[in-house]
Amino acid sequence: xxxxxxxxxxxxxxxxxxxxxxxxxxxxxxxxxxxxxxxxxxxxxxxxxxxxxxxxxxxxxxxxxxxxxxxxxxxxxxxxxxxxxxxxxxxxxxxxxxxxxxxxxxxxxxxxxxxxxxxxxxxxxxxxxxxxxxxxxxxxxxxxxxxxxxxxxxxxxxxxxxxxxxxxxxxxxxxxxxxxxxxxxxxxxxxxxxxxxxxxxxxxxxxxxxxxxxxxxxxxxxxxxxxxxxxxxxxxxxxxxxxxxxxxxxxxxxxxxxxxxxxxxxxxxxxxxxxxxxxxxxxx
Amino acid sequence: xxxxxxxxxxxxxxxxxxxxxxxxxxxxxxxxxxxxxxxxxxxxxxxxxxxxxxxxxxxxxxxxxxxxxxxxxxxxxxxxxxxxxxxxxxxxxxxxxxxxxxxxxxxxxxxxxxxxxxxxxxxxxxxxxxxxx
Numbered sequence: 001x002x003x004x005x006x007x008x009x010x011x012x013x014x015x016x017x018x019x020x021x022x023x024x025x026x027x028x029x030x031x032x033x034x035x036x037x038x039x040x041x042x043x044x045x046x047x048x049x050x051x052x053x054x055x056x057x058x059x060x061x062x063x064x065x066x067x068x069x070x071x072x073x074x075x076x077x078x079x080x081x082x083x084x085x086x087x088x089x090x091x092x093x094x095x096x097x098x099x100x101x102x103x104x105x106x107x108x109x110x111x112x113x114x115x116x117x118x119x120x121x122x123x124x125x126x127x128x129x130x131x132x133x134x135x136x137x138x139x140x141x142x143x144x145x146x147x148x149x150x151x152x153x154x155x156x157x158x159x160x161x162x163x164x165x166x167x168x169x170x171x172x173x174x175x176x177x178x179x180x181x182x183x184x185x186x187x188x189x190x191x192x193x194x195x196x197x198x199x200x201x202x203x204x205x206x207x208x209x210x211x212x213x214x215x216x217x218x219x220x221x222x223x224x225x226x227x228x229x230x231x232x233x234x235x236x237x238x239x240x241x242x243x244x245x246x247x248x249x250x251x252x253x254x255x256x257x258x259x260x261x262x263x264x265x266x267x268x269x270x271x272x273x274x275x276x277x278x279x280x281x282x283x284x
Numbered sequence: 285x286x287x288x289x290x291x292x293x294x295x296x297x298x299x300x301x302x303x304x305x306x307x308x309x310x311x312x313x314x315x316x317x318x319x320x321x322x323x324x325x326x327x328x329x330x331x332x333x334x335x336x337x338x339x340x341x342x343x344x345x346x347x348x349x350x351x352x353x354x355x356x357x358x359x360x361x362x363x364x365x366x367x368x369x370x371x372x373x374x375x376x377x378x379x380x381x382x383x384x385x386x387x388x389x390x391x392x393x394x395x396x397x398x399x400x401x402x403x404x405x406x407x408x409x410x411x412x413x414x415x416x417x
Contacts, residue, residue, distance in 0.1 A: 006328065006331070006332065010328075052372050052375050052376065055375050055376060055378065055379060056317055056320070056321065056375055059313045059316065059317045059378055059379065059382075060313070060314075060317045062310075062313055063310045063313050063314045063317075066306050066309050066310045066313070067306065067307075067310045069306065071306075073302070073305060073306065073309065073386070074398065077383075077386060077398060077401050077402060077405065078398075078401055080383075080405045081401060081404050081405055081408075084405055084408040084409060084412075085408055087412075088408060088411065088412050088416065091412070091416075092416065137397075138397065139397075209313070209378070209379040209382070210379040210380075210382070210383060210405065210409065212379070213376050213377075213378070213379040213380055213409055213412075214408055214409050214412045215412065216375075216376045216412075217376055217409065217412035217413030217414070217416075218412045218413075218416050218417070220372070220373070220376060220413070221413070221416070221417050222417060223348075225369075225372055225376075226348075227324075227327060227336070227349075227365050227368035227369040227371075227372060228331075228336045228365060228368075230368075230372055231324045231327055231328045231331075231368040231371070231372070232328060234324060234372070234375070235321065235324055235325060235328060238317075238321060
């Protein structure tokens with residue numbers, strides 16, 4: 001890579017990080033389309049660069065969530081058994097799956113993220129949950145300090161088995177596509193296990209690092225984590241995510257996030273077209 | 285405010301142990317990300333000066349640091365690509381270190397269930413890094 005290309009890669013990655021943070025999706029799902037369409041990077045190298053970027057952004061964000069007691073460490077550690085197993089499977093499958101299918105799946109996950117953003121406008125607490133037996137023996141119940149409500153909110157978990165299975169799928173897609181699959185992780189904890197939204201989001205973030213590390217080790221061994229590409233991309237996405245989260249806390253209305261929905265729809269359609277072999281240029 | 289079934293930490297010493305785990309986990313993640321970002325940045329900046337396969341100590345251009353031997357050789361010659369690659373490796377090792385640290389703390393607490401859980405996760409991560417290609 002020439003210095004000019006380095007700078008361009010860094011700049012695009014910063015942009016992907018910012019938009020990802022503002023839109024509430026990870027940087028990976030935006031940086032892979034950018035690398036493959038704008039720079040013509042091989043999808044496996046793009047995935048290798050994305051997966052290490054994800055470790056950086058999720059671990060960085062996890063620090064504050066863990067300190068503020070929003071993350072449920074036990075829920076996270078237990079479900080990481082499923083996500084890391086899935087991620088190893090996904091990374092193995094990535095070597096044999098046709099790239100076209102990878103593009104179509106990326107488009108599908110991005111579409112799901114858009115749907116989640118549109119439907120998730122009000123953050124409410126789940127109704128009182130009676131913990132299931134598995135949840136009780138794993139001691140998954142806890143409490144977190146809710147700043148907006150100004151009190152400690154106790155919560156419990158249920159349907160642990162179904163949550164675990166969903167985490168296997170989330171881990172598989174993460175390892176296959178080089179993304180965090182935070183959308184699926186949040187869906188499993190918030191929708192299925194009925195943990196509060198803030199706990200689900202924080203715990204998902206905590207788990208993404210370990211999930212990504214499971215497949216990143218495999219990509220590294222294959223030579224798909226190339227420093228010449230991954231260095232500017234990881235630094236850029238990390239810088240962009242930090243910047244984006246700063247901007248986000250200044251925004252009064254979280255619905256501003258919806259401004260970014262059209263961008264994600266365009267990127268999803270671009271990926272779908274690429275996967276189906278249609279030569280349609282929406283971007284670059 | 286809360287029913288007895290969902291009261292989180294009836295035992296105050298359990299709360300203190302969880303708080304210690306939180307501090308250790310947060311510290312490991314912060315130090316790991318900061319260290320790897322510094323190494324990757326150093327490699328990237330050095331590459332702008334001497335090129336990815338160049339050397340800060342003036343050695344002849346070398347190959348890609350794809351395995352541990354080549355990485356060590358590249359680091360000895362201060363090659364930008366090797367410095368950045370070490371940073372990326374540090375990044376991948378950060379969540380693994382976090383899991384290992386949790387395992388130790390759970391062991392000190394004699395929390396058997398979560399010692400087993402952390403050990404399984406650590407085994408999967410190490411298998412991915414060292415065994416599977």
